[in-house]
Amino acid sequence: MIRSRLGLADPESDADSDAQLLHRVIEILSAGRDLDGIAQGVADLITETTSTDVCFVHLLDPAGDRLRLRGATAPFDQLARRIELPVGEGVSGWVAAHGAPVVITDNKRADPRYRYIPELRGEEFISMASVPMITRPGDLVGVLNVHTRERREFTEADVELLGSVAGLMAGAIENASLHSRLAEREEARERFAERIVLLQETERRRLAGEIHDGISQRIVSLSFHLSAAADAVVSDPAGAAEQIARAQELAAGALEETRHAIAGLRPPVLDDLGLAASLESLARSVPLPNVRVDTVTTSLPEHAETAVYRIAQEALQNVMKHAGAAHVQLRLSVAAGAVLLEISDDGVGFDPATTTRRAGPVGHGLPGMRQRAELLGGQLTTDSTPGRGTVVRLRVPLTQER
């Protein structure tokens, strides 16, 4: 309809071309493309079938406060993902904020909503129509714009048709983004399962090593000394007593090693003192003059307490190793159905972007902390700026949604 209305005034072909446009839009949308593929495909199709000169498809960012160009007619397609606009700014921003279309027939610059973006070369185009892309439940997913080099009257029906295309796209875009989020989650789940297996393996190897090298060695010698004692008990009671004393030492040593191996699994201090006091004693062991500790009693299950303790341990170790801080603070609190742990320092800080590579080393430092947090259904965030200190925050939900 847009084409005929604007170019060939033939009402007979209006319905045909409308149907054709919608049909081709549906084709693009059902081809199972990703977001960028859909945005680009629709931009090309709209310019082609509506006799407009350029079409821009701006999608709303997940945070919902910015529009980003994702598809456009050539040569502007090169700018995909490179142009951004806050919701509320410019014509597209206005359309996004109000959920209503805008038509400007000429003299865009006189419109207070218009904002000139040099890369989009607005000076080459006279008329424009901009429609919101809104899903059936009423969620805004973006804005669709068409521009023409020649002056053109966009009629109500033109805008309506553009709106229909935009509506179809909105649904498909929402599906595509749900799909990609699902795929991401699935991938994260797989990576996660892999890491758990690796962590378990590492833990098993550590335990096996400690049992083999420490505990069983001592038991072997212990049994050797006991045999010697048994042989000597009649003929050389003094020698036998000496052997038994050696055996006792070894038994004590084996016990110590066993405790040590178990402590690697769950810090014994947790059983003795509980989480809050354990964290206090941990923080006090940091060799810095200004350590503040602020804790409350929490009711986390044992495995969660262990994880929180280990995370605090690693965060404090990082402060000691890297921060060069004058002050450290550890806080354990409860808020909104969750336990919060916060470790902050005023040290050198770092750029988190350089340490958040997706496939970090397993079981080490920050990646290990994150994995433990994920295991609990919680989140770990690091907030750091070079020169401005670091805050590590852990949130563990108290509900059973784990």
Ligand SMILES: Nc1ncnc2c1ncn2[C@@H]1O[C@H](COP(=O)(O)OP(=O)(O)OP(=O)(O)O)[C@@H](O)[C@H]1O
């Ligand atoms: N509190 C902090 N202050 C300054 N830099 C930090 C702090 N915590 C972490 N970092 C930086 O982040 C990097 C990654 O920390 P992470 O704990 O993952 O590894 P690591 O401490 O270097 O090694 P590992 O923990 O495996 O022994 C550190 O090398 C350091 O550069």
Ligand SMILES: [Mg+2]
């Ligand atoms: Mg570390």
